Amino acid sequence: MDNSKITIAINDQEYKVDPGQTIMQAADKCGYRIPRLCYHPKLSIEGACRVCIVQVEGIRNYVASCAYPVANGMKIYTNTRELRQARRDIVELLLDNHPLDCHTCDRDGNCELQRLAYSMGLRQRHFEGERKQYEKDLSSTSVIRDPDKCILCGRCVRMCSEIQGVHCLTQAHRGFNTVVMPAYNQPFAESVCTACGQCINVCPTASFIEKNYTQELFEKLNDPNLITVAQVAPSVRAAIGEAFGLPPGRNMEGQIVAALRHMGFNYIFDTQFSADLTIMEEASEFLERVQSKGPLPLITSCSSAWMKYMEQFYPDLIENISTAKSPMSMASAMIKTYFAEKIKADPKRILSVAFMCCTAKKYEAARPELNVRGMRATDIVITTRELAWMVKSSGIDFVNIKPEKFDEPLGLSSGAGAIFGVTGGVMEAAIRTAYELYTGETLIDIELTDIRGFKGVKEAKVMLDGQELRLAVAHGLGNAHQALEMVRADRSRFHFVEVMGCPGGCIGGGGQPYPLVNSLPLDEESLKLRAQALYGLDREKTIRRSHENPDVQRLYKEFLGRPLSEKSHELLHTHYKPHLPKGIVSPNLKVV
Amino acid sequence: MTTTQANDAIATDDQKLAQLKEFIAQTQKDEHPDSFLIAVLHKAQELYSYLPVPVMDEIAQEMAIPTAHIWGVATFYHYFNLTPPGQHVISICLGTACYVRGAAQILQTLRDELKIDMGQVTPDGLFSLQPARCLGACGLAPVVMIDDKIHGELTPKKMIQILNQYRKQAKK
Incomplete structure (x- = not known):
């Protein structure tokens, strides 16, 4: 008992x-x-x-x-009978102040309010009262805010402050006039919003959605003058199956390649290839900083929401940020230079499209610092959700399509490139390469289990030729805040810090499929399964270290020279500067 | 809904800002410094007559409270002005006694005469209009308070005469 x-x-x-x-x-x-x-x-x-x-x-x-x-x-x-009636009235009153446009809404079929109304047995509307009407905020490159669809549940406000520590959103005004908005009713583009898209993930309706670029892409796929080139991020393949009713954690890599080819893409490359390239540059940068003593810790820079967060909230740490571009921007830079030269094409004719798990990548693509030789490097960014819709809209039997392979010369990747999508993955991949480049020996135990898993801030130590290296990994911007406060307090505490802006890393990105019925966004079980799909990809590969990727070696031999060369600096590195409005680091944030 | 249009000149008045910062510094010694946000906003409004955006930004930095949270509080309470008020603030009592004695007609007169609604400022910046509950002068109902002066036993005609006096004064 x-x-x-x-x-x-x-x-x-x-x-x-x-x-x-x-x-x-x-x-x-x-x-x-x-x-x-x-x-x-x-x-x-x-x-x-x-x-x-x-x-x-x-x-x-x-x-x-x-x-x-x-x-x-x-x-x-x-x-009870009374409860059923009371609940139905409550949901009916929510619906009364909500547009009647389910059939043209982005979340039709994926909406918690719609499901709730259905399960409450609402088959007609009894109340017809005043309904709120506001302008949509279309200012951001990534996230659209539509207050008319908002039911004031406050999940976005809590997500943005409690998990992400950005505190962009608040419920302003009162009573019937309450609206979720950034401070001073600023447009998103002028606010502290990092474009991470987690408000979209937790919103039960379509009050937050990503800025949709699918129509523009469909138009351009039909333009015979364009050479259309796609790249696909690791986490997209680990999650897109969910949008087709498959359980989480199915790797749909081959199906995505086949579907994109059906849709008319001329070349389909893998962002995992450029993840390997990122590791070559970032690991070399790390070793250079370890040898010349600074500035340390080196902090990773792959996550676009994290870039903006850092520029607004931690401008004092800019010198610690790796100058290496993200894998997406590296791939795009190589597509418009190396690859364009290879196929003897004018890079201005190339349309570079990135399929990402992320809404902030839309923001990153528009950053002028990332332009390459006067051209925008990434022309269009499409989220996993948008891709799933495009596939369905194109009439492709995604689940049963015959899998195909990525194209050369930017399609081959190591296992290290695959785990980039999970928290701890960039660090693990970097250590695999840094260790071997530095010592010339083979790293025997290449799986760094200490920095795997979903603990908010993970710490680990590795020995590099007799020197102890202290590592930290944070996922979700609120946890990043914790790790960075440790760095601010003691700059020598860590040598290397990895930050990913979303909970779980890219697999939990703001552009991933909406949760299944009776499951909630950020569900740890789903995240674990998505992570397993990427760890599985790593384990299946014979090449598991970025520097052993033969196509990466060829790229250096034929085009870039060596990591951190002048050409690498021109095409694969960037810079950061303090960004306004200045973020307020709230001292009340807890690790989750 | 209007976004606050900040008047930078007001906000960068060094003397006022120094006073505000000193007030905030006092509150930060408390065990729960966050709980002083409303008091700090009161102080800011006392100094600036409204809450300019740059001032809210300063408060956010000094108190380490995110601006969105400050905005949520500032918009929740009607007491806080988000735009500069007029030179003369007209508070019309809409309490029971005044209402029974014709406050609605006085309000209509004010709306017609000033061409503004509750919470707005006349284009020339001379008047702003706000509602009041009881002003404790029910014997003089209906009453209007302009700045800190009570005007009682009003009729629409009397109301216009009073407005004209303020207008004449402003022209001098």
């Missing part, structure tokens, strides 16, 4: 449960799924939507089960 348990009754059935949890958590474990909306297990409890109300014997009012703790002897009812 376990004395630590308490007894509660749910719908007249008795259960032994742990104390100290909410009614909703207890009910979940007993097999009752109470409807919910503003609740998210990773975020603080808001209790705003009242959808999760239950009846408790002895309490006159309905209680919000997401916020109310269980107590011994508590008798809970989750599905």
Whole structure:
């Protein structure tokens, strides 16, 4: 007999449960799924939507089960006649102040409010009241804000502050006039928004969506004067299956290549190739800084949301940031120079399209510092969600299509390039190469398990020729904030810090498929499975170290010379500068 | 909804800013410095008569509170002005006694005469209009307070005469 348990009754059935949890958590474990909306297990409890109300014997009012703790002897009812009516009224009132445009909405079929309305049995609208009307914010290259669709659940506000530490959003004004917006009602493009897109992931409706470039791409695929070149990020292949009803963690690499070829792309390359290239440059930069003593720690720069965050919140650390461009921008730079020369084409005729798990990559692509020889390097960035829609819209049987291979000369990758999409992956890949370039010996244990997994800030040590190197890995901007405060306090604490802007790394990116029915965004189980898909890709490969990639070796031999050469600096490196508005690093942020 | 158009000259008034910073510095000694945000916003409004964006930015930096949070608080309470108020602030009492004695007609007169609505400023910057609940002068209902002066037993005609007095004064 376990004395630590308490007894509660749910719908007249008795259960032994742990104390100290909410009614909703207890009910979940007993097999009752109470409807919910503003609740998210990773975020603080808001209790705003009242959808999760239950009846408790002895309490006159309905209680919000997401916020109310269980107590011994508590008798809970989750599905009485009155409750069903009250919940339906609550959802009906939410719908009353919501546009009636489901069939033309971006989230049709993927909307939590729509699902909720369906499961509540709402088949007609009884209320017709005043409805809010606001302008959409279209200023950002990445994220669109549409206040008309907002139901004020506050998940985006909590995500942006509690997990990402950006604090871009707030609920401004009051009552009927409440609107989620950045400070001073700034347009997104002028706010501290890092374009990470996590507000899109947690939004139950289409109040936040990515800026969609699919129509523009369809147009350009039909332009016979253009040479269309695609690149695909590692995390896209680990997640896109979910948008086609497959369980998380299926690697759909070959299917993506085949689908893009069906859609009319002339060349399809792999961002994992340029991830290997990034490692060549970044590992060399790291070794140079270790040998010349500075500036250390070296901090990675692959994540676009992180770039903007750093420029706004940690401008004092700019000298520590690796100047190596992200794999996307490196691939695009090589497409418009090396590859254009190879196929003897005018690079201005090349349309470089990047398929990314990320909304911030749209922002990165538009950064003028990343232009190559006066040309924009990446012309269009398409998220995993947009790609899934394009595939469906093109009438491609994605699940059953015969897999195909990436093209040469930018299509071959090592296992190190694949794990770039998971938190800790860039560090692991860099250490594999840095160790061998420095010592000339083979690194025997190449899987750095200490920096794998989803702990907020991970620390590890490796020995490099008798010297101890201290490493730190952070994922999600809130956790990055923790790691960077450690760096600010003691610059010699770490030698190398990896930051990825999204929880879990790119696999949890702001452009990934919406969660499946009854699953929530940031669901750790889904993230684990996506990570396993990439670790599986790494393990399957015979080449697992970036410097052993023969196509990378050929690129250096034929074109770049060596890592950190003058040409590398021209094409593969960039610079950063402080960015306004200045971010406020809130001291109240906790590690998650 | 209007975004605050910041007046940089006001915001960079060094003397006022120094006073505000000193006030904030006092609050930061407390165990819960964040809890002083509303008090600090009150102080800022007392100094600047409204909350200019650059001033809210300064408060954010000094208190390490994100600007979005400050904006949420500043927009929640009607007391805080987000735009510069007029030279003369007209508060019209809409309490029960004044309402019964004809406050609605006085409000309509003000709207017609000033061509602005509640919470707005006349284009010449002379007047701004805001609602008040009871001003404690029910015996004089309906009443209007202009700056800190009470005007009672109003009729639409009397209201216009009072406005004209302020206008004449401004021309001098």
